[in-house]
Amino acid sequence: MNTRATKSIRSYQARVDRALRPATPITTRELPPTLQYRIAPGSRHNIVVNTDEHVHTGQTLVAAIADGPASIHAGSSGTITCKQTDSEGHTTIEIATDGYDSRRFKQAIGDKFRSMSSVQLQQLFHHNGLVGLGGACFPVAGKIAALESKPASVLLVNAVECDPAILCDRALLLEQASAAIRGIGIAAHACNAQKVIIAIKNDEPAIHTAVQNALEKNPVENSSICKVAADYPVGYERYLFASASEIPVPENTHPTALGLISFNVATCIAIAQLIDRGEPLFSRVTTVHKPTTGAIQNLHIRFGTPLNHLVQGSDTTLQSVAYSGLITENLPSRRTATISPASNCVILNPEATTQNDCIRCGLCADVCPASLQPQQLLTHSEPLDAKQLARHQLDRCIECGCCDTVCPSGIPLTRTFQQAMQAIHQQTLQIQAAERAKQRFAARQNRLERQSAESQAKLARKQAALTQRTKQSTPSADPRKQLLESALRRRSKKPKTDNTPPPP
């Protein structure tokens, strides 16, 4: 990455950091009246609750599928009010909360986890809804299973929140460092990790002290703390491996293939809570920004909380929302926006800005950590030119949003690229569907031809057999036929008589 680009991003980041750095403790929000769980279309799922059923906090709503998604758990006790599939194919489960939040967890395992094998722990994680809380929501068990062939050489704990707007991991480390270290120990056991690296930002001495104190109290074998420069986007898994473990991960290779595995701090805390309290994953800490009032909060929220609920109290209504942080952004549709395991940061009613035409200044290319040419990608995104986009390697875009940050014309490049990728994905699906339809049609055509050929052949065989038979048998061979023929001959010889009565 270009040093000047790093500098420009860094100065921007420092400016925002100064504005946002005030300590933001984790607070808990009262339960919303409803919790909504949406399951994306096309995914395999196995819903185990019915409408009008009463559920407890932590009860399984959707069972885990082996090698598939992890389970989903009720965020609060209450009644299932609806379970329906909408026109787009999303399945929604809604819980009307009863306000008691009555919990019924399985028994805690505690220190017995040391006698459990990696596979047993994976089962446990998978059936308690453990997914990565860093933003990608990948099932924890799936990640460990991908390592299975060889023991993990390095377990990297990602505590580098490089996006300046996201403060939740920071708050978690400051307040729950011992839980985090406990979770790291369990995760290291589950992965059979030979080495544990806890990566933190180099400009946060308070976090360093907190982590070090927790490590002294509850040491994790072969662990070390690594401070990395807080240059955005160092928290991106691939880059973090390169800077913290000094193991470069080549393109097109997943870190797990090299025996490297990484977990977010929040994920580690979730692991600790599961082992020590038997608590499945149904909530997270989210940084909530309200630019209209300038408020920044770290809220402990249940998954499925509608974002509308977060706006209550302030006098504005929810007009728009951006997930993720200042640099990365992701705009969900307002109607259905809820807190999900991926929501590490929510910005409610973000400021609107205008956008001008691209002046081709090339700043975006200078800051791109993947060394792409965002402005060329933009040219080929509208109108969409999939061939050119492939040539410019759109698939290597990590959607970090650096280009958006430096663009002097205020163009939402990353969003345009996301849309282009979606459009290309759709096109590919359509082409595949068309190809399948073509194959189906060809197969049908083949089958029909084969069937008609077969039936014709059968007919021909039958006819041949028949003629064979008629030839073999002499005309007088059949006595019945002889009788019939003679009768016909007799009748034709008979003089014709008129038997009809004369008309009156």
Place this chain on the structure above:
Amino acid sequence: MEPVNKPFRTGPLTVNTIMLLVIAALVPGTVIHIYLTGWGGLANLLVAAAAAMLFEYIVCVLRNKPVRETMGDHSALLTGLLIGLCLPPLVNLWIPIIAAAIAILLAKHIYGGLGNNIFNPAMVGYAAVLVSFPRDLSLWPTLPQSFDFGIIQTINIIANGGLVEYTHWDSLTGATTLDTARTSTGTAGQHITIGLERWTNIAFLCGGAVLLRLRLINWHIPVSLLATLSLCALIEQAINPNAAGLSVHLLAGATMLGAFFIATDPVSAAAGNTGRLIYGAGIGLLIWLIRTFGGYPDAVAFAVLLMNCTVPVLDYLEPWRWRK
């Protein structure tokens, strides 16, 4: 496109800031230019800039664009200033106005406004008046004092058709260094000296260096442009010792203004680094070719416009991979 919601979008630079910084970097060269050309040069700058901004305003109203935001990017002001810097002093009042009109209306907004123009607007405007009024545009002062008229007299001259109408002052005008170099090529023993315009060029070089330092422009275009031009000039001098030398090519005419402020216009230049190197080299080569063999004393405008035509192909070269 629809307006987007962007959380706290306060990126380091906006188009507005970039343009203002470029204008600021132009200031030292402009000051020396005004010192050399007197009130006439100042009048050109003022008239061209005012006309460019007026046309921009009219187009904004006609195109239903937000006037404050579109005018706020200061690109029209920059275009006007560049036109004013190219014109000789004491030309007819209408010449900078026509140049500004062609630049803003034809070269810029016909194509869709800032960001969509294929040609550098200032150079289109200047080239149009250069081919339309060749005689007006060839009268350059030889010495700073040559045109040392007062304000009133300057206004009188430019409002009454420019210096071209005042034939009795012909004695005060002379060929520019490049003109001399062009016409005298091959004459044995003639030593070509660069006029005071070398100070303008040095000032633009300094301004360009500041832009490079701020990384508002990339080094690729100016470096490859100046390198190619120098290489051509050195080869030429090696073959013909009487030819205009390196210093003439680099420090006379609009070389430095062209290399740092005109060729680097991001909108009409190539976007990728490989493309930028080829683009700069092409301009350098064309400047030398036109200066040496062409019919015009200076060549920056034509060289830039010709290379603007190649930009789509140069952009197609990206991403260039040296190592497969």
